[in-house]
Amino acid sequence: xxxxxxxxxxxxxxxxxxxxxxxDEMTADDxxxxxxxxxxxxxxxxEIAFGIEFKQNEIQSFANVGExxxxxxxxxxx
Amino acid sequence: MIVKNIxxxxxxxxxxxxxxxxxxxxxxxxxxxxxxxTYGEFERESNQIAHILKDLGVQAQEVVSIFLxxxxxxxxxxxxxxxxxxxxxxLFSTLGEDALLDRLGNSQxxxxxxxxxxxxxxxxxxxxxxxxxxxxxxxKEEHRDDFILSLLALLKNADTDFEYPHQVDGEMPxxxxxxxxxxxxxxxxxxxxxxxxxxxxxFQEIIxxxxxxxxxxxxxxxxxxxxxxxxIAPLSTITDSIQFSGTYNADHWLKxxxxxxxxxxxxxxxxxxxxxxxxxxxxxxxxxxxxxxIYSVGEPLNPEIYHWGxxxxxxxxxxxxFQSETGSIMIANRPGLAVKPGSMGKPRSGIEVFILDDxxxxxxxxxxxxxxxxxGWRSMFRTYFHKEDAYxxxxxxxxxxxxxxxxxxxxxxxxxxSRSDDVINTAGHLVGPFEVESALLEIxxxxxxxxxxxxxxxxxxxxxxxxxxPEEVKWDRTLELKCRIYISNKVSTVAIPSEFIITGKIPKNxxxxxxxxxxKAYYEGEDPGDISTME
Numbered sequence: 049x050x051x052x053x054x055x056x057x058x059x060x061x062x063x064x065x066x067x068x069x070x071x072d073e074m075t076a077d078d079x080x081x082x083x084x085x086x087x088x089x090x091x092x093x094x095e096i097a098f099g100i101e102f103k104q105n106e107i108q109s110f111a112n113v114g115e116x117x118x119x120x121x122x123x124x125x126x
Numbered sequence: 127m128i129v130k131n132i133x134x135x136x137x138x139x140x141x142x143x144x145x146x147x148x149x150x151x152x153x154x155x156x157x158x159x160x161x162x163x164t165y166g167e168f169e170r171e172s173n174q175i176a177h178i179l180k181d182l183g184v185q186a187q188e189v190v191s192i193f194l195x196x197x198x199x200x201x202x203x204x205x206x207x208x209x210x211x212x213x214x215x216x217l218f219s220t221l222g223e224d225a226l227l228d229r230l231g232n233s234q235x236x237x238x239x240x241x242x243x244x245x246x247x248x249x250x251x252x253x254x255x256x257x258x259x260x261x262x263x264x265x266k267e268e269h270r271d272d273f274i275l276s277l278l279a280l281l282k283n284a285d286t287d288f289e290y291p292h293q294v295d296g297e298m299p300x301x302x303x304x305x306x307x308x309x310x311x312x313x314x315x316x317x318x319x320x321x322x323x324x325x326x327x328x329f330q331e332i333i334x335x336x337x338x339x340x341x342x343x344x345x346x347x348x349x350x351x352x353x354x355x356x357x358i359a360p361l362s363t364i365t366d367s368i369q370f371s372g373t374y375n376a377d378h379w380l381k382x383x384x385x386x387x388x389x390x391x392x393x394x395x396x397x398x399x400x401x402x403x404x405x406x407x408x409x410x411x412x413x414x415x416x417x418x419x420i421y422s423v424g425e426p427l428n429p430e431i432y433h434w435g436x437x438x439x440x441x442x443x444x445x446x447x448f449q450s451e452t453g454s455i456m457i458a459n460r461p462g463l464a465v466k467p468g469s470m471g472k473p474r475s476g477i478e479v480f481i482l483d484d485x486x487x488x489x490x491x492x493x494x495x496x497x498x499x500x501x502g503w504r505s506m507f508r509t510y511f512h513k514e515d516a517y518x519x520x521x522x523x524x525x526x527x528x529x530x531x532x533x534x535x536x537x538x539x540x541x542x543x544s545r546s547d548d549v550i551n552t553a554g555h556l557v558g559p560f561e562v563e564s565a566l567l568e569i570x571x572x573x574x575x576x577x578x579x580x581x582x583x584x585x586x587x588x589x590x591x592x593x594x595x596p597e598e599v600k601w602d603r604t605l606e607l608k609c610r611i612y613i614s615n616k617v618s619t620v621a622i623p624s625e626f627i628i629t630g631k632i633p634k635n636x637x638x639x640x641x642x643x644x645x646k647a648y649y650e651g652e653d654p655g656d657i658s659t660m661e
Contacts, residue, residue: 064615065246076373077156080195080243081220083373085619089610096604 051098051120055113058093062086072114098124127296129320133208134292136361137172140165150361153198154382156372161198165361168202171281173288175206178280182260184236186211187299191235193226193244195219196346196371199264199277201357203239204347208300208319209290215302215314218348219244222616224565227251228311229304230258232512241265245274296320296504302511303350305450306549306558314511315450322358324454324505329359331474332446332460333421335390340416341367342382343392349554350450351423354505355392376404384412391417394424395445396553398431399584409438417441419461423448424554425586426542429467446471447542449528450556451520453505457540469539470532477503481534486522489533494543497532498525548642550579552587555620559642562623565616566591569609571599576632576640577623580649588624592645594632601628633660 056070063081076082082090091107094100094116100123110116130139140148146166153161184190190207192214194200200216207214215233217226219241226247230238234257238248242263252258262277269275300321302314333355335341341360345352360367368386372378374397383391398420420435420443427445435443446458447470457479459471473479478500481489489495501524510517520527531543550557559577566575574594582588591609595601610622633644633654647654 062611062614064611065243067243067246075156077371080241081614081619083220083619085622086614089607089614089622092603092607092610096607 051117051124054097055094055117055120058090058097062090062093070113072112072117074113075111094120100124127320128293129296129323131208131211131290131292131294132300132319132322132358132362133172133205133290135322135326136358137165137169137205138292140361140364141169145364148364149366151198151201152366152368152386154368154370154372154386158378158381163198163201168198168205168361170286171202172205172209173286174281174284175203175277176209176288176290177284178262178277179206179210179212179237182237184210184212187213189213189215189233189235189302191215191217191230191233191238193217193219193221193238193240193248194264195241196352196369197264199239200347203264204301204353204357209288211290211294211298213299213301213316215304216348216353217304218346218618220619221247222565222614222618223247223250224616225312225561225618225621227254228561229314230255232304232311232314233302234512236260237262239264239277294319296323297508299508301353303353303450303453303507306556306561307516307547310516310558310560312558312561313513313516315453315507316509316511317453317505318508321354321453321505322362324503325354325358326362327476328455328458328474329355329363329365332444332455332458333359333390333392334419334461335360335363335365339365339389339418340387341365341390341392342370342386342388343367344370344379344397345392345394345423350448350453351392351394354454374400376401376408380404380408380412383417384415387416389416389418390421391419392421392423394554395422395427395431396425396585398422398427398435398443402431402434406438413438413440419444421446423455425551426468426470432465432467444471445469447540451507451526451528452499452503453507454503456499456503466535466537466539469535469541472538472540479534479540480525481532481540482525486525491536492533494531494533496546497528497530497540497542499528500524501526545579548578550577550587550589552579552582552589552620553585555618557589557618557621559640561617562589562591562613562621563640565613565621566593566609568616569612571595571605572609574632576642576645578642578645578649580625580646582624585624589621590625590627590649591623592627592629592632594629601626633657635660 150165239262261274264277266276300319304312343356347353422445444459448456457470480498481495482498531546562577576592579587580590633641644654
């Protein structure tokens with residue numbers, strides 16, 4: 049499964065919204081209930097789904113979905 | 127007593143007095159672009175919304191709920207509702223389905239004004255909201271069907287003039303403000319149009335804006351601070367103000383403070399604590415700006431944060447205290463009163479505050495007791511909507527029992543100690559443990575649960591959940607994530623526990639009531655005291 053597809057599934061599960069469509073430019077301001085508290089949920093969900101681990105300083109470093117996707121790709125060595 | 131309708135005081139009278147084209151709010155969007163709204167623009171659109179609601183059959187004193195993130199449409203919706211003499215109820219856009227159902231069900235809202243992406247949350251509970259007649263969506267150009275209508279489409283044909291009584295009975299209900307209790311469902315504190323007198327008086331006495339001051343209150347309008355001091359106070363006093371659509375973002379906030387030359391900033395201790403984690407260098411750039419004063423409310427401002435804030439912003443930080451139920455600031459530090467770091471300050475004029483014991487007798491100076499107010503101030507809540515018994519429980523004779531414990535020192539300053547009940551004040555949000563426990567118990571893998579608040583250096587109190595699992599279920603990261611997501615989407619993001627502790631049994635008394643004090647003692651490594659009533 050492509051990273052974007054898997055990441056979309058994670059977002060939909062975390063924010064309980066089956067209509068979410070990810071774009072690289074998307075930020076927390078574009079998704080209801082994506083705040084600093086639910087961001088922790090998102091990071092845990094991504095770590096579990098992709099089998100990766102983020103360092104503490106990485107968790108708040110992604111400016112948008114595109115950077116998050118790139119971060120995942122780097123962790124996966126892609 | 128006859129008073130000005132809140133909408134008249136905040137908008138219409140200014141238009142009548144020649145301020146129609148004066149800027150009311152400079153709206154800063156998430157991307158930091160700006161839109162400047164005049165009093166006339168807010169006046170006209172709120173007139174249109176009043177027409178639309180009237181045409182939909184909303185009657186005076188019926189509830190219209192606003193389920194939106196902070197946005198200009200939230201402002202015009204609020205005032206449109208006031209002009210119709212209906213009751214508004216602004217809800218946090220982060221609320222989950224269960225929390226939403228509790229509030230919409232209790233308020234019996236006839237119409238909900240929301241955005242398209244939030245409609246699904248309402249539809250999920252619609253069958254349990256028999257009074258709900260319409261959903262108005264603010265960001266769709268066309269009606270979805272007869273039930274979900276486009277506010278934008280309706281605005282195209284709505285009259286920009288609306289006749290309404292500018293003077294109303296001061297006791298006329300105006301808005302509901304929901305707050306959590308230690309047991310049961312959230313309660314809607316009902317406020318009246320007469321509350322505006324206290325909101326204005328307190329704003330002028332405590333916040334003290336001067337002509338040409340630029341004022342910024344960071345609170346969401348779903349919070350009493352955001353409504354009373356983010357919207358009503360600055361608009362009614364023609365104080366230049368800004369609103370920012372985004373949530374907390376250190377870089378954005380500091381940029382706004384600097385670029386907009388904010389003079390008076392009203393924020394929350396948790397926000398200051400989060401800013402404190404940033405590099406000091408970030409604050410150097412704004413040190414020479416025009417910031418005159420900082421105000422803080424929501425949880426106690428501990429001395430460490432007070433001293434840090436005063437140092438990096440080179441200005442005084444005034445903490446104050448009030449509640450959803452009080453409607454306006456009751457106790458405050460303010461200019462002209464020497465600040466005792468960590469103190470709530472002193473009561474504002476006209477407010478009588480007492481520290482009483484369980485028998486409503488005065489406690490000696492320096493000893494803690496129930497923080498109590500003599501009832502009768504103008505912004506006092508008039509009831510808990512459809513929960514008169516809960517309202518009556520908050521009073522003993524002439525006294526309103528706030529639910530907080532505090533003491534008064536020999537110089538008359540008040541000092542917060544803690545809540546007297548089990549409500550958890552986390553980052554300024556009051557979270558009822560019952561709401562979180564109920565959500566946890568809906569998860570198949572959880573056999574029992576109890577929730578407490580524990581000290582936290584950032585949040586003031588963090589939510590700690592004790593969980594009992596059936597024998598066959600093992601706790602792991604996936605199950606923790608399931609719990610976190612479930613609470614986030616059913617209750618609210620602010621209700622997500624910071625910590626989950628797996629235990630064999632929840633301590634309860636013989637009636638089945640959770641003994642939270644025992645759990646708190648266990649958590650803090652202290653003796654739980656008398657446990658003779660424990661099951």
